[in-house]
Amino acid sequence: MKIGYRTLKTAIGAAIAILIAEQLGLRFPSAAGVIAILCIQVTRKRSVSAAVNRLLASWVGLLLSFVFFSLLGYHPLTLMLLLLVFLPVLVKFKITDGFVSSVVVLLHIYSMRQFTPGIVLNEVCLMLIGVGVALLMNLYMPNIEKELQELQKELEQNFAKILREFAFYLRHGSSDWAGQEMIDTDQLLEKAMLQASRDEENKLLKPSPGYYQYFFMRSKQFEILQRMLPIVSSLNQQLPQGQQIAEFLEKLSDHVHPGNTAFVFLQQLQEMQEQLKRDELPKTREEFEIRAALFYLLYEMQQYLFIKHSMGKAKQEKQAQAGC
Template identity: 45%
Template sequence: MKLKRFSIGYRTMKTAAGAAAAIYVAQLLQLDYYVSAGILAILCIQPTKKRSIRAAFSRFVASLIGVGYAFVFFEGIAYHPAIFGLMILLFIPVLVSLGFSDGFVSSAVILLHIYDSKNLTLDLFLNELSLMAVGFGTALAVNMYMPSIEKKLDAYRYDIETLYSTIFKETAHYLRQGDSDWTGKELMESEALLRKAKALAYQDVENHVTRLENKYYRYFDMREQQLEIIERILPKITALPVTIGQSSMVAEFMEDLAAHVHSGNTASHYLAKLESLKTKFAEMPLPDNHQKFLAMAALHHVIEEMEDYLEIKSSYKGFTNKKTSDA
């Protein structure tokens, strides 16, 4: 069996630092069960800032509910393993119904402290509150640092634009030649790349507490919508029964488009070109046979689809770009 390459990620380092810091602070404050502060911190170190905040809130509320259960069951009935089991049996469904199920483990830590002490006093309650404050607070403080992923998102952006450019070039080649040895692998690569890019962009959204979305996520979502159109166009082009004069006109448009696939914020230039293309189509004589008629109809449909492709881009603000036209 091949072993995975040994590596230490930034989240691993933050978990180690957070746990150590939480234990150290709790020990300085001379809290009982101070090592548990490290456990609470570990439970709150999450991949993103928003998830870390949600985790801390959920665990804090769940722990407070747990203290209430401890008071009813331990103080009201008995400190006994059977009672502890019964309490857990009734405690978990309540957390699930309230949406705090992920706080069970941290609340169990608090419950075990109370069970071990055999006496729920005000001092113990304040001790547990302090442990939560130190553990969750340290985790939040440590998790406020998140390395920038913009360079990776930019790399995805450029790679997708390169793939789209290649797809348009190959489409133009097919329109001119009526044949091609293109495998279409760029389509599958685009789909896979967009999935990864959107996931990473969503992670970037989660790392900004007050941000609901970001320009990268909107960009990749826009490109995903465009890819759906491209995937509808290609079968129509490859199914053209004959090559007609309009084919080279559409091919020229596709070649021009391929040279200008970038992240600019206007597609008006190419929408105007499409309008001009449609006008030329209308001025040309009608096909003299059925095969040519089918080819012309298919190309006209391709133009309409490309209008939708560009409309999607024109409604997108885009990234700052010195170019004046884009796809």
């Protein structure tokens, strides 16, 4: 049995919150532990959001409970009406995350059958203790940058392998490649984007290293590789233009890395497109279809490179603005 860091933080945080509430002599000290458990989230950003929403929802709950219980008395039907009004109000203000913890506060007031400054102070203290302990526990988050770098490296290796296999097929018109890298890359991207998203949400004050943008860019490029696959597999007849594109893909496979060298390949690709236009017109229907497929393949490759070039250009502009 493996205990994760979040499970450990939740258990310790709940115990600390209850201990503090007990030492202060508050009523219902276990509620502080419940609130701490609810506020400990996967990332720092989500924890802060959960804490704010629960505090706001609790204040709304206290206000509504004062109105309803003062006018209608402490009765199950009053509690029912209160909840029927309370939840739509939270939905209206987009703070539904705080519903459960706020209901705990409402039930405390209902069970004590009175609404006094002391009771309100007790509930506010429980909320602040639970939220405060949760935020303190979530100050620690494991550094996953090394894992992200490994995912990036593995992803780039797959991209390079796919491009080389495309080039091999264009050169020889056949291949025994099973396409496993296509399946693996799809799974890698899903995992990488989830991890990168969590990493960004944990960096509240530090600048983001940009892993999420990088993996998002690769996901868009992978969509193009998926579209290129049936085009390449249909080109089983060898032509000089196909050999030229194969050479280009081999060079491109050697330059799959985080750096921005896409503009160099975009220039080469444009020259290839111009050369293909100047070539002698196809003489047979089959040759015409192959040439059309090659044109479309060059277009997809251009989009593939443009995605990388646009990201690199945006990153450079952002760094230049930060420098100014």
